[in-house]
Amino acid sequence: MTHAVRLNGSATIGGVSVFSHLDLCLEPGKWTCLLGASGVGKSTVLKLFAGLADAVDFQGEITDPGRVALMAQHDLLLPWLSALDNVMIGSRLRGENPDPERAMQLLEQVGLKEHAQKRPHTLSGGQRQRVALARTLLEDCPLVLLDEPFSALDALTRLQMQDLTASLLKGRSVLLVTHDPAEAARLGEHIKIMTPLDLIDIAGPSGPIPRPIDAPDVLATHTKLLNDLRGPL
Template sequence: MITAPAITLTGGARIDETQLFAPLSLELGAERWTCLLGGSGVGKSTILRLIAGLETGAVFDGEITANDGAPLTPRVGYMAQDDLLLPWASVKKNVSLGARLRGERPDAEKLDELLHRTGLISHVDKRPSELSGGQRQRVALARTLMEDKPVVLLDEPFSALDARTRADMQDLAFDLLKGRTVLLVTHDPAEAARLGHAIHVMSPQGLTEVAPPAAPAPRDVDDEETLKTQGALLRLLREKAA
């Protein structure tokens, strides 16, 4: 795997003449998890798509740079809010899609491990229509984790999962994405408090940084400082929405 870079996004965005978000500066630490929260419509997913080099429908006035100066797009793995599974393909083929599109043979050992660890091994031959929403989201997560990308962008990857599975998948993603530069967009203050090395709350006016708990991530769900950070994030989100 190529060394994961630090990334800086500076600038603002608008749709037609309407400001989406004011000029801001977001720094993603190399090999660290940065969590981005905020109300709906403030531009969180737009920031993910800008870093991924995808169409956003917005005009971005700014720049996105990696500290090593190399192009970012080929080094980015991206998981969107929608699972974007191929309806005619099995779970196994959806998870290994990236390799097959590149004309490569999927890493069978890695694929088998991911299917086991995401609890999908008994569903490998099913089509997406035969899966629950949470199962589909696990397939999309496994597909993202199959890609050996140094930069990983996650847009609410655990939102459709029940509480226990969500915690399990958080732990799995954190383990398998060691050494990557990760940007996680989430609406869940508990998730950000548990996983973030850096935490930002986004509003149309810009970013507010919130200090993460001192304990190493992923943190225990009942860790006292983690619970305090969760509460602080919720209060800030409510203030920004007022």
């Protein structure tokens, strides 16, 4: 994505307001982290950018983002396909020749090479999420939308997948929806808190991503995000 992508407007579902007067701009080649309470509309924003929000009545403007890869909250793996075939499903649906070598390489990088021929029902929740992550990374799109992509992972695997994803998506435009302030402090080049009323910009730590978890400015941003999300006691 060589240009900024912007969503500016209001959304309702079934006549119920999801958000109003939201103005969100994604800078090219940067990671934008979006936090906020459940139900505030974060996932709806992702679906609107991806063009998959048929149930949403949106009034406003969205810059055409071009090709987009979306990793939703649920892994959406096809139960009759192997992990490897699930990773390659995007190519098959578009009528393109899949790249099994690259798909296997990604499965190896997410620690699932030995599970490549297994079907989803034999995998744990965290393993399924890593298959979905590999599928998203294989799409090789300039804009990548991630909806809590590491939520089902244990703490160590989560850090490892954050590192891997930041490395493989270097130079791409990424919108990461997360409930984890520590994750946003590690990965966010632009950090925003979405509320029912507005979008709050949070100054992020310095330095390239992924940042060390124990860096003083990362810890300070983590604390600030926790306090801002919690609100007054």
